[in-house]
Amino acid sequence: MRVHFIAIGGSAMHNLALALHHKGDAVTGSDDTIFEPSKSRLNKYGLLPESFGWFPEKITSEIDAVILGMHAKEDNPELLKAQKLGLDIFSYPEYLYEQAKNKTRVVIGGSHGKTTITSMILHVMHYWDKEVDYMVGAQLEGFDTMVRLTDDADFMVLEGDEYLSSPIDRRPKFHLYRPNIALLSGIAWDHINVFPTYENYVEQFQIFVDSMTNGGAMIYNTEDEEVVNVVENATAHIKKYPYKTPEYTVENGETLIETPDGPMPLEIFGKHNLNNLAGAKWICQHMGIVEEDFYEAIATFKGASKRLEKIAENNKTVIYKDFAHSPSKVEATTQAVKEQFPDRTLVACLELHTYSSLNPEFLTEYKGALDSADVAVVFYSPHAVEIKGLEEVTKKQIEEAFRRRDLIIYTNPLDFRTFLFGQELEDKAILLMSSGNYGGLDFEDLKGLV
Known part of the structure; x- marks a missing residue:
């Protein structure tokens, strides 16, 4: 070709x-x-x-x-x-479907968690030398590319993004894959430049579920009320498999999950990641991996790139960066770090960088998102707002949206850097959440702090 x-x-x-x-x-x-x-x-x-x-x-x-x-x-x-x-002109997802139409298509959908869940599945398959085709939205340890296509693999695992397919195809990508096996992790309004109302956004997930092949298997998170509504109202003839966060404990900065063989330590942490793990287990079982083998493999999973990625650590300090930017992701990630290090002062820094997060109408969705942090910081660039052609955002609007009187707000990259590098780091956890870089911050420089 x-x-x-x-x-x-x-x-x-x-x-x-x-x-x-x-x-x-x-x-x-x-x-x-x-x-x-x-x-x-x-x-x-x-x-x-x-x-x-x-x-x-x-x-x-x-x-x-x-x-x-x-x-x-x-x-x-x-x-x-x-x-x-x-x-013949194809969008990216259309061409992936062309490559996978004769395979069993496994599609991971949801407003959050889909990259991590897809990464978990691929980690388990790689651990047990199971050859599968795939497309995932992050670079994974042990994988050369984010896409693999062969003529021989029986399965193709696809991260199901709800964003548009191409400039001439305005359908969400995950509407095009027609999954045999699918997962829906959660629904939280995002991409408001494309889906201007919450109802319109939720509708895309209903279409996704209804696009499944007859007799397909839908694995879904029962802890998300909107997911339950969407799956239970589906018109497609599908089998439904619910999942929820498994029992776990945190001891001395280590997370242990309850398994049939007793507590097992994990490299990852956070309730949202344990919830993701439960969904990944169901998918892997549908792909032929027994529960015992899943646990053996997942114990070595360190996380997807840019998802709670550890930058630096010593006995008294830990610094993480995370791709979180939407309200639900910010809240879950902040809670996860505080739960993992309850005795440390958590300094959570969020950059408002995306179209949605810089929109005054959407800002109110962040109410309570940083409540788990001991010190909450928001950075945004007025220049980025101007470039995106959005209405000006004020510090007062941000403070009112997050509902924290002690919220620290920076608009100048140098001021934010001075704050960050001026921190007394003993007994602290630093969390940097952004899909950008805080106006030019080199995360590698932070390694010199600990």
Whole structure:
């Protein structure tokens, strides 16, 4: 197959390009700019475009498939040329379905936890040398790429993102996979630039559940009321398997989960991660892994990249970073760190960075999200608000939204850095939550603090 990528440099797109290259397809691509690590990884396999920009002359009738990334625009000259030639044009999820339509498709959906659950499943499969195809939204230890495609694997595990498929396909990605086995972890309003109302957002998950194949298996979190409503109101003819957080204890900064063979220590921690683990166990059992083997494998799981990732630690201090940015994720992550280190002062720092989090109408969703922190800090950039074309956000609005009178708010990156590096770290836990970098903070520098 000859496959061309329009906007090859994206995190998901370049991983799919690498997967197809490893499979033996002839891959080309274009982009107007490509950053690290995509740039080096594409270059390693000879897939980096010779120059940046859009070149319609690259698009010929010899191309079997064009894959269109979200970064491209509807008037992209290469897209227009492909349309003119009548070539087969796919969004990223459409092409994944094409590769997986003859396999058993396992799709992990939910507003939160899907990357971690998918990572847990793949860790267990890798531990027991079970070959599966996959697509996951984070780089995993022991895996070269975030996408794997083969002709031989019976299963394909897909992280089911609810965001839009492409500039010319406004359907959520997870509507396109038609799962045989699926999981729904939780529903909490997000992506308000695309789903302007809570009801509209929830509807996407109802469509997802109803898109399952007849007789499919739906594993769902019974601790999320909206998930229960969606699954129980499904019109699809499916089997339903509920799960909930298992019993666990925390002793001296270590989490132990109750198993049929007694308490077992884990590398991960936090109620939300134990809940994720319960869902992953059900999925793995449906994929042929018995409970005892699941526990043996999951005991060595250290977490997905950027999910409660430990930056530095000594006997008195620990520093974590986490991708959490939506209200439910922020609340769960903050609670998890406080529960793991109850005798330490928790300094929780949140960067408001996404379109949703910087929207004044959405800010109220953060009520109580940082309540578990002893010291709560919010950083945001007024320049980022301006770039996104949003209404100005004030410090007073943020303080009222979080409902904390002692909330510390920074808008200047240097002021935030001074605060952070000026901390007396003995008996403290530092938690940095963001999908950005606090206006240029190098997280590696924090290793020098402990």
